[in-house]
Each structure stands twice: as structure tokens, then as C-alpha cells.
Amino acid sequence: MTQEFDELVSHAHDTRVVVVGGGIAGLVAALECAKVGMRVTVLDGADRPGGAIRTAEVAGIRLDTGAESYATRGGTVHALIDELGLADRITTPDAAGAWLVGIPGVGAAPLPKGGVLGIPANPWAPDVRRIIGWTGAWRAYLDRLRPPLTIGHEHSLGRLVRTRLGAKVLDRLVSPVTTGVYSARPDDIDADVAAPGLNNALTRTGSLTGAVAQMRSGSGSRPGSAVEGLAGGMSTLVDALVARLQELDATVTTSAQVTAVAREGGTWRVAVARDEADVEADLLIMAAPEDTARRLLAATVPGLARELGPAPVVEVVTMVLDAPALHAAPRGTGVLTVPGAFRAKALTHSTAKWSWVADAADGRHVVRVSFGAQGEPPATEGLDDTAAAALALAEASAMLGVELEPRALLGAVRERYTQSQPGAALGRAAEVAEMRRTVTATPGLAVVGAWLAGAGLAQVVPDARRETDRIRRAALFGNATETVEGDATA
Ligand SMILES: Cc1cc2nc3c(=O)[nH]c(=O)nc-3n(C[C@H](O)[C@H](O)[C@H](O)COP(=O)(O)OP(=O)(O)OC[C@H]3O[C@@H](n4cnc5c(N)ncnc54)[C@H](O)[C@@H]3O)c2cc1C
Structure with missing residues (x-):
């Protein structure tokens, strides 16, 4: 032996x-x-x-400019962090959650909680109805009355949602999430890969919203979407x-x-x-x-x-701002956009999201603006760094609903990432x-x-x-x- x-x-x-x-x-x-x-x-x-885990010093603060968190799903990243002796640095984001902006006729609203890839469990819930309106809620409710698919199932997430819940749920709730998470349109996403078990739950419960409710109830209060970060980045x-x-x-x-x-x-x-x-x-x-x-x-x-x-390209502009108007965290921890409403794809208000960033920023604000999605070059493409930062600041101002003067910008770093086709x-x-x-x-x-x-x-x-x-x-x-x-x- x-x-x-x-x-x-x-x-x-x-x-x-x-x-x-x-x-x-x-x-x-x-x-x-x-x-x-x-x-x-x-x-x-x-x-x-x-x-893609990158860091840079912006206005004297060392910040993540690429990946900033990890999903707790499966526990393997947590275990690796533990193994490397970093467990005491693990931190969770602020519970305020993100907002959705660019909603036609509504503007901005908190992203509803309790869905799967933006698909709601209950179209009548006030936070959902605020975004899709009464007509959107009625249309989505029809899903409960329709016969379930008994032969085969729909692979395309976009087609599945459009058929069962209507265009408002698709365009206002699901598209912002898939664009933010996968840089891809829902029509191009495989529902079975992005939300394993959803189609089976649909067959069991008879409706897509019922399937979402069942998946959420079976997996604790913050399934899948739960993330953690590390103090220091x-x-x-x-x-x-x-x-x-x-x-x-x-x-x-x-x-x-x-x-x-x-x-x-x-x-x-x-x-x-x-x-x-x-x-x-x-x-x-x-x-x-x-x-x-x-x-x-x-x-x-x-x-x-x-x-x-062509591979999807994403550009992220990380800015440090002197902007007291942001102390109130007007859009929670950040925003996703309804595709087409803004030139940017998403925004993270890092000082509102992570306490370690707020501590490091000492009264200033850190805001990351991402550009680029599947099939569309980032709006910052071809701009020099100064022009890219100016565009990011203007987009941040519109997305956060506060005026941000050019003099608020204390520093900015822009990073470019080429992504692989979404899994x-x-x-x-x-x-x-x-x-x-x-x-x-x-x-x-x-x-x-x-x-x-x-x-x-x-x-x-x-x-x-x-x-x-x-x-x-x-x-x-x-x-x-x-x-x-x-x-x-x-
Ligand atoms: C902006 C952004 C934000 C993200 N945020 C998150 C997040 O918050 N949470 C999360 O979980 N995930 C996030 N992700 C995704 C996550 O960062 C990636 O999935 C992951 O880091 C990819 O790791 P990887 O090792 O496969 O590839 P990469 O990180 O791309 O590493 C590939 C490496 O190969 C090297 N390389 C390339 N060509 C050669 C060569 N010819 N010779 C030698 N070396 C070479 C590169 O320099 C690079 O270091 C984010 C991604 C991006 C772009």
C-alpha cells in the first residue's frame, strides 16, 4: 500500500x-x-x-471592473473561497434590489421579486402590475386558463413567454433580465438550459406563472438569484x-x-x-x-x-462620482433597462450595493455602466475614453433619475470584454x-x-x-x- x-x-x-x-x-x-x-x-x-475578474484604481479606490460577485448556487465558489482562507471577506449585497428603467408609460420601477428570469409568479402582484399595467396582467392571467402543452414543450424562452403571458411580460420583464444576464434576446435562449425544470413544472401545474410559483416555493426565499461578493473585490x-x-x-x-x-x-x-x-x-x-x-x-x-x-462585446465604464443626490440610492442597487430605451444595457450603483465599496468611497459614489448586447456593438464603440465616460455619465443620470453634472465625475475606467456565446x-x-x-x-x-x-x-x-x-x-x-x-x- x-x-x-x-x-x-x-x-x-x-x-x-x-x-x-x-x-x-x-x-x-x-x-x-x-x-x-x-x-x-x-x-x-x-x-x-x-x-474577466479585473480590478483598477479609480480616483484612488481599488474596484472590481469586471466580475463583482458570484452566485451562491451549488456552493462551490463559496467552498473555494473558504479553502483559500478568505471566508471572513464574504459579503452580501444590500437587500434593496435593482430597478427596471425605460418602461413605456411608467419610467422606472423596482424589479419585481420572486420571479424566474423575470417571469412573474403572480401577474396581479402590485410590483408586477405596476410594470405591465392592467392589460398586461389580464393577458398574463389568460395563461391560467389556457390548456397546458401536453405534447413536447417550447424550447425558446421568448416564444414560451410571448405565447403564454403576452408581449408586455416578455418585453418589460423577461427581455431586460436576459439582456442583462446573457447579453441575449429571450427568443434565442433555451428555456431548458436557462431555467431547468420550468417546462416540467409547467406541465405539472398547467400554467407558466404556476410553474414559476412552484419553482420558487420549492427552493427557499432567495433561490438562484442569491449572490455574494468579497470585501476588497x-x-x-x-x-x-x-x-x-x-x-x-x-x-x-x-x-x-x-x-x-x-x-x-x-x-x-x-x-x-x-x-x-x-x-x-x-x-x-x-x-x-x-x-x-x-x-x-x-x-x-x-x-x-x-x-x-462575431462574439458579443461588452464595455463597462466604472466611475467615481461626487454626487450627494445619490446618497438616497434612488434606484436601489442598480438598474436593468428595457431593451431599446437607453444606449446603456445596465447599471450597478456599487456604493449602494456593497458596503465595502461604500466604506472605501467615503461619501463618494461608485457607478458602473455596461454597454453592448447580443448582435449590437456597445454604444461606446469607437469613442475615446473621455467621450465614453461622458456618455456613461449621461446614461447614468437618465437611468438613476438624478442630474449628474460633468464636474461630478472624479475618475473613470473603461474596460472591454469579449464574451462567448451564451451557454x-x-x-x-x-x-x-x-x-x-x-x-x-x-x-x-x-x-x-x-x-x-x-x-x-x-x-x-x-x-x-x-x-x-x-x-x-x-x-x-x-x-x-x-x-x-x-x-x-x-
Ligand atoms: C463585465 C463582466 C462582468 C461579470 N460579472 C460577473 C459577476 O458579477 N459574477 C459572475 O459570476 N460572473 C460574472 N461575469 C462572468 C465571469 O467573469 C466569467 O464567466 C469568468 O470570469 C470567465 O472565466 P474564464 O477563466 O473562463 O475566462 P477568462 O476570464 O476570459 O480568462 C481567459 C484567460 O485566457 C487568457 N488568454 C487568452 N488568450 C490567451 C493566449 N493566447 N495565451 C495565453 N493566455 C490567453 C486571457 O488573458 C484570460 O486571462 C462577468 C463577466 C464580465 C465580462
């Missing part, structure tokens, strides 16, 4: 792992390999690790991951743009832009975004080569399953990241752990497929 164990340890120590991409997926995958003693190198093309998670990796003798190299990968006789050869010699590895974990991952792997894994359409897009789940089969059939390869797992830390972290576990087992015990089929988290 001891000899067997010693052999395993020595085998792990002899296993060289290269992780391409040091976003959260790559760092988590690297940690899983480093933990068992493998020799791990993370290569990231940017000048800092973390990918989500980048403290990246810093802690990098520190833990270094303790485990792993190497995290930044400004290391990988330009090619090849597999020769069981060894991966990874070319880095600035280096002459290739990095060699027994295991390759590809953690770069979709376009790069497919391009780098195309020669070795032809099944992953694909012409991609909940129609047809995407089947495509992802096919890609996973192709990856699993390639010895010594794992692929992780939001483009396969779906966006969001609560999706990316457990997926990276599962996929790394698969390749780790394959390397140490030779059973590559043990955890890839079915739910490895069980």
Missing part, C-alpha cells in the same frame, strides 16, 4: 501540466493539479492573471489563488501569449510569443476563451475547428456536449472555461474542478472517462 502510494506521488511529481489562460477557470484547474503534486505552469497572455480571490499556487510551487507567468500548441509522441509542445523554446507538458489544460482555444487546438483536434460568428443559447447545449466528447477523446487534454461551462463563476469553477479531476485521474490511474459522463459533483 505504502509502495503503491509512493509510486502515485512520484508519478504525480513527474507529471508536467501547462495551463493556457489564467482566468478563474485556468487558475482553479491549475490548483487542482498542483494540489496532487503535479508540476504546473500557467501561461496568460495578459499582463495580469484573472481574465473579487480580485482578492485571484490574488489568493495565485498565492496558493506559488506555495505549491506552481508557476504563473503573465504576458505569455501562447501562439501554438502541438502534440508529439505523447508530449504537448506549447509555443509562447516572446520565448524561443517551447514549453513541454504531459497534460494540457486549455483555459483560453473560445476563439483562441479553438484556433490553438485546431491542428491537433480538428473536431474543435469552427468558423465563429443558454438555443442549440448551444448540444454543441457543447459534442465538443466535450471530442476533448475527452484526446489524450492528455482538458478544456475549461466559460465558453463550455456557461458564464459566471458558479458555472466555471465547478466545471473546471470536474474537468481537471477527469484528466488528473486519467494521468494517475488511466481511466479518462470516469467522471466526465453524468454528474461528477454528485
Whole structure:
């Protein structure tokens, strides 16, 4: 037994792992390999690790400029934070919640609580009726009287909502949520992926609003939508991951743009832009975004080569404002917009949402404005940073319903993000399953990241752990497929 164990340890120590991409997926995958003693190198093309978890100093305050929270669903991000000794930094957002703006004839109203993807459980609830009006509520109520679908079910979330609840629920409640969360229109979202169980509950209860009520009652008071953050920002998670990796003798190299990968006789050869010699590895974990991952792997894994359409681009302008009018948090923790009503997509009033940001801002306000959605370039596209900040300020003023003079702007940082196609897009789940089969059939390869797992830390972290576990087992015990089929988290 001891000899067997010693052999395993020595085998792990002899296993060289290269992780391409040091976003959260790559760092988590690297940690899983480093933990068992493998020799791990993370290569990231940017000048800092973390990918879409980014931080910047704005008017002297260090702030998240990308991901700012994580969904508590599944508990895996919380567990990772705990494992890294950051549990005492976990914080929850203010309970005020977000508002909806740009509602025709209404303007602004608090986002109703208790729905699923914006679909209400009760169209007559005052907070819902305020947004969809009496006619919208009557139309939605017809859903209770219609026969349920008995044969098959509707995959498109947009068509499902439009048919059963009418255009007002779709345009005023559901579209703002899918645009905010997925940067996509409801028509293009697969209801079964975005809201698993909704169609089955519809068949059981006989109505879509009844299905939402049942799903909400079965899962506690703040299901799915519950999020947490970290005092000091989500980048403290990246810093802690990098520190833990270094303790485990792993190497995290930044400004290391990988330009090619090849597999020769069981060894991966990874070319880095600035280096002459290739990095060699027994295991390759590809953690770069979709376009790069497919391009780098195309020669070795032809099944992953694909012409991609334009990826959604999001630009986020993070501003620090001297604006006493915002002390009252006029729109709660932030706003979602009815698509078409504003040039911006969403806004977060960070000082109203997170107490650690309010403490750091010391009487000033932090507001993040996001631009860009599926099929539409961000309204900031082509503007220089000063003009982008001016547009963000004007949009914030309109969205928050307060006058914000140019002199209120104490500092601004603008960041650009290219996103992958939403995991909940129609047809995407089947495509992802096919890609996973192709990856699993390639010895010594794992692929992780939001483009396969779906966006969001609560999706990316457990997926990276599962996929790394698969390749780790394959390397140490030779059973590559043990955890890839079915739910490895069980
Ligand atoms: C503006 C914004 C806000 C968000 N807010 C939230 C939120 O509040 N909560 C939440 O849960 N999720 C949020 N998300 C989503 C979440 O941030 C992502 O799903 C997640 O961070 C993706 O991680 P990843 O490792 O898959 O990819 P990425 O973070 O994109 O990492 C990929 C890495 O690969 C590197 N790379 C690329 N090409 C190469 C190459 N050739 N060689 C080497 N390295 C390369 C990049 O530099 C990058 O570091 C947000 C996303 C955005 C854009």
C-alpha cells in the first residue's frame, strides 16, 4: 500500500501540466493539479492573471471592473473561497434590489421579486402590475386558463413567454433580465438550459406563472438569484489563488501569449510569443476563451475547428462620482433597462450595493455602466475614453433619475470584454456536449472555461474542478472517462 502510494506521488511529481489562460477557470484547474503534486505552469497572455475578474484604481479606490460577485448556487465558489482562507471577506449585497428603467408609460420601477428570469409568479402582484399595467396582467392571467402543452414543450424562452403571458411580460420583464444576464434576446435562449425544470413544472401545474410559483416555493426565499461578493473585490480571490499556487510551487507567468500548441509522441509542445523554446507538458489544460482555444487546438483536434460568428462585446465604464443626490440610492442597487430605451444595457450603483465599496468611497459614489448586447456593438464603440465616460455619465443620470453634472465625475475606467456565446443559447447545449466528447477523446487534454461551462463563476469553477479531476485521474490511474459522463459533483 505504502509502495503503491509512493509510486502515485512520484508519478504525480513527474507529471508536467501547462495551463493556457489564467482566468478563474485556468487558475482553479491549475490548483487542482498542483494540489496532487503535479508540476504546473500557467501561461496568460495578459499582463495580469484573472481574465474577466479585473480590478483598477479609480480616483484612488481599488474596484472590481469586471466580475463583482458570484452566485451562491451549488456552493462551490463559496467552498473555494473558504479553502483559500478568505471566508471572513464574504459579503452580501444590500437587500434593496435593482430597478427596471425605460418602461413605456411608467419610467422606472423596482424589479419585481420572486420571479424566474423575470417571469412573474403572480401577474396581479402590485410590483408586477405596476410594470405591465392592467392589460398586461389580464393577458398574463389568460395563461391560467389556457390548456397546458401536453405534447413536447417550447424550447425558446421568448416564444414560451410571448405565447403564454403576452408581449408586455416578455418585453418589460423577461427581455431586460436576459439582456442583462446573457447579453441575449429571450427568443434565442433555451428555456431548458436557462431555467431547468420550468417546462416540467409547467406541465405539472398547467400554467407558466404556476410553474414559476412552484419553482420558487420549492427552493427557499432567495433561490438562484442569491449572490455574494468579497470585501476588497473579487480580485482578492485571484490574488489568493495565485498565492496558493506559488506555495505549491506552481508557476504563473503573465504576458505569455501562447501562439501554438502541438502534440508529439505523447508530449504537448506549447509555443509562447516572446520565448524561443517551447514549453513541454504531459497534460494540457486549455483555459483560453473560445476563439483562441479553438484556433490553438485546431491542428491537433480538428473536431474543435469552427468558423465563429462575431462574439458579443461588452464595455463597462466604472466611475467615481461626487454626487450627494445619490446618497438616497434612488434606484436601489442598480438598474436593468428595457431593451431599446437607453444606449446603456445596465447599471450597478456599487456604493449602494456593497458596503465595502461604500466604506472605501467615503461619501463618494461608485457607478458602473455596461454597454453592448447580443448582435449590437456597445454604444461606446469607437469613442475615446473621455467621450465614453461622458456618455456613461449621461446614461447614468437618465437611468438613476438624478442630474449628474460633468464636474461630478472624479475618475473613470473603461474596460472591454469579449464574451462567448451564451451557454443558454438555443442549440448551444448540444454543441457543447459534442465538443466535450471530442476533448475527452484526446489524450492528455482538458478544456475549461466559460465558453463550455456557461458564464459566471458558479458555472466555471465547478466545471473546471470536474474537468481537471477527469484528466488528473486519467494521468494517475488511466481511466479518462470516469467522471466526465453524468454528474461528477454528485
Ligand atoms: C463585465 C463582466 C462582468 C461579470 N460579472 C460577473 C459577476 O458579477 N459574477 C459572475 O459570476 N460572473 C460574472 N461575469 C462572468 C465571469 O467573469 C466569467 O464567466 C469568468 O470570469 C470567465 O472565466 P474564464 O477563466 O473562463 O475566462 P477568462 O476570464 O476570459 O480568462 C481567459 C484567460 O485566457 C487568457 N488568454 C487568452 N488568450 C490567451 C493566449 N493566447 N495565451 C495565453 N493566455 C490567453 C486571457 O488573458 C484570460 O486571462 C462577468 C463577466 C464580465 C465580462
